[in-house]
Amino acid sequence: MSQPTEEELKNMSPEQIAELQKQNCLFCKIVAGEVPSKKVYEDEHFLGVLDIYPANEGHVLLMPKKHLQVMPQMPGELVGAFAVACKKVSEKLIGALQAQGTSVFIANGLHAGQKAPHFMAHVIPRNDGDSVGLAPGMKELSEKDLAEVKSKLTGGANAKETPSKKEGGKNGEKSNEGKADLDAVSKLFG
Amino acid sequence: MDDQVIMKDEEIAVILPARGFVKGHLIIVPLKEYVILEDVPDNTLMKMFQAANKLSAALFETLGCTGTNMLVQNGAPAGQFNKLFSINIIPRYENDGLKLEWETKQADEETLNKTVSLFQEHDKTLREKEYVAEQKKKTEEKPDEEEVEENYLSKSIERIP
Numbered sequence: 001m002s003q004p005t006e007e008e009l010k011n012m013s014p015e016q017i018a019e020l021q022k023q024n025c026l027f028c029k030i031v032a033g034e035v036p037s038k039k040v041y042e043d044e045h046f047l048g049v050l051d052i053y054p055a056n057e058g059h060v061l062l063m064p065k066k067h068l069q070v071m072p073q074m075p076g077e078l079v080g081a082f083a084v085a086c087k088k089v090s091e092k093l094i095g096a097l098q099a100q101g102t103s104v105f106i107a108n109g110l111h112a113g114q115k116a117p118h119f120m121a122h123v124i125p126r127n128d129g130d131s132v133g134l135a136p137g138m139k140e141l142s143e144k145d146l147a148e149v150k151s152k153l154t155g156g157a158n159a160k161e162t163p164s165k166k167e168g169g170k171n172g173e174k175s176n177e178g179k180a181d182l183d184a185v186s187k188l189f190g
Numbered sequence: 191m192d193d194q195v196i197m198k199d200e201e202i203a204v205i206l207p208a209r210g211f212v213k214g215h216l217i218i219v220p221l222k223e224y225v226i227l228e229d230v231p232d233n234t235l236m237k238m239f240q241a242a243n244k245l246s247a248a249l250f251e252t253l254g255c256t257g258t259n260m261l262v263q264n265g266a267p268a269g270q271f272n273k274l275f276s277i278n279i280i281p282r283y284e285n286d287g288l289k290l291e292w293e294t295k296q297a298d299e300e301t302l303n304k305t306v307s308l309f310q311e312h313d314k315t316l317r318e319k320e321y322v323a324e325q326k327k328k329t330e331e332k333p334d335e336e337e338v339e340e341n342y343l344s345k346s347i348e349r350i351p
Contacts, residue, residue, distance in 0.1 A: 038302045040309040050302050055292040058305050071260070072247045079243050080236030087235060090227050090264060096312035097305070101265020102227070105290070108246060109257025112282040113291050124292075126267040132292050134261065135269025136211045143191055145213040150196050150206055152252040153216075153245075 022067040027118035031065045041092065045078060046085045048123070055124050055132045058097045060089050063120035070108040070119055082121070089123045099125030103134045202238055204245065205276075212288060214253050214281035217272070218242055224275040227264045242277050255281035259290055 004012070004020070012020070022028055029035040031047055040060060041048030051059040062085060068074055074082065090102040105122040107114040124132060197204040198221075205217040218238050224230045230238075246258040259280040263270040282288065 038306050040306060050297070050305060051294075052297050052302065053294040054297050055294060057297070057301060071243050072250070074243065076240050076243075079240050083235045083239035084232050086239075086262075087227055087230070087232070092309060092312060094228070095316075096308045101267040101270070102262075103268045104227070104260075104262035104264065106260040107257065107290075108259070109282065111255075111284045111286070112257030112259045112280075114257065126265060128267045130267065133269075134290060134292065135263060135271075136289050138209045138211060138271065141191075141208060141210050141213055141215070146191060146194070146206055146208065149214050149253070150194065153248055154196055 021069075021117055025067055025118050027061075027063055027116060027120070028067050031063070041085070041089050043081075043085060045081050048085070048089050051122070055122075056127075056130055058093055058099065058125040060093070060123045061120045062086060062089050062123055063118055068119040069117055070114070071106060072108065074119070086121055086123060093123065093125040097125050100128060101126040103132065105134055197241075201234055202241060204241065211278070211280055212286070214249055214255065216245055216249070216279040218245070218277040218279070219272075220275065225273070226270075226275055227262060230275055238277055242279055245279050249279065249281045253281050255283055257282035261290070 009017070026035060030037045030049060038050035038052075039047065040050060041062065045066070046062055046064055048060045048062045051061050062082075064074065064078065064082070066078075071079070086104050090104065093099045093102050103122070103124045103126055105124065106120075108119075124134075126132060191208040193208050194206045195203050196206050196216075200221070202218060202220050205219060207215060207217055210217075218241055220230060220234050220238065222234070224234075227235075242260050246260065249255055249258055259278075259282060261278040261280065262268075262276075263278070264275075280288070280290070
C-alpha cells in the first residue's frame with residue numbers, strides 16, 4: 001500500500017486519517033499476527049506480549065485487540081474488562097517470575113510518555129533494588145493549587161458522586177458527612 | 191493541609207492528597223481495605239479503573255493538561271506509598287520535569303523465550319490445579335453413584351469361581 005502524499009493527507013477526513021493510522025499501526029499488526037511477538041496473555045479483547053525493549057525481564061505490554069489510541073476512547077465496559085486483564089497479568093508475573101511486586105503504568109498522550117499510537121498498559125515485574133523507578137518524589141502541594149483542582153473537578157465545595165456513576169451506576173452520597181468521610185479515608189493512608 | 195475526599199460512593203472514593211507528585215495528582219481508593227492489586231475483587235477494580243478513566247478525561251478538560259498517567263504501585267518494590275491498594279492519576283504537561291519513565295535495554299531472544307516458557311509453565315500448573323479441584327468437587331458431589339458402582343463390581347468379583 002503506497003503512502004498518501006502530504007496534499008492527500010491534508011484533504012483527509014479524521015475518519016480516513018484514523019483508518020490510515022490503524023493500517024500503519026505496528027501493534028495492530030502484532031494483534032493480527034502479521035508481525036511476530038512473544039505472547040504471554042490473551043483473552044477475547046486483549047493481548048499481552050513481552051516488550052522487546054523492556055524495563056526488566058517480564059515487562060508485558062497489555063493492549064486492546066481493537067485499535068484505540070488513548071484510554072478515554074475505551075467504552076466503560078471494555079475499561080472494566082481491561083482492569084481484570086491487568087490484574088491477571090500482574091498475578092502471572094508474580095506467579096511465573098516470582099516478582100515481589102508489579103507496576104501498572106498507562107500513558108495517555110505524548111507528554112505523558114506514550115510511545116506508540118496504540119493504547120496499552122505496561123505491566124512490569126518489580127523487585128527490591130531494581131532500577132525501574134516509577135516512584136516520583138512527593139511534595140507538599142499548595143493550598144491554592146489544591147483548592148483550584150478541587151473546585152474545577154467538583155464545581156463547588158461539596159463532594160459529588162464519583163464519575164463512574166454518570167454511566168448509570170449506583171447512587172452517590174452527599175458530602176454532608178464530610179468530616180466522617182475524611183476520617184475514614186485518612187486512616188487508609190496511615 | 192489534610193488529604194481531602196472529593197468524591198465518594200458506597201464502594202470507592204477519590205482523594206485529593208495534600209502531598210503528591212504534582213498539582214492535580216488524584217488517588218482512587220476502595221473503601222474496603224485491600225493491600226495489593228491481587229486482593230481487590232474484580233467488580234471493585236473495574237469500578238476504580240472506570241472512575242480513573244473518567245477522572246483522567248476530567249483533568250484533561252478542566253486543568254488543560256496535555257496528557258495523563260495512570261499508575262498502580264503494587265507492592266513496596268514498586269514504590270507503593272500507601273499501606274493499602276490505590277490508583278494514582280497524574281496530569282502531564284510538556285517538559286513538566288516529572289520522572290515517570292525507565293531505561294530500556296534490548297532484550298535478547300533467548301531471555302524472551304525463557305520468559306515465555308515460565309509463563310506457559312505457570313499457566314499449565316494453574317490449569318492442573320483447577321482440574322484437580324474440579325475433579326475433587328465432582329467426587330464430593332456424587333458419592334452414592336460411586337458406591338453403587340463399587341458394590342456391583344465387588345459382587346461381580348465375588349461371583350468369579
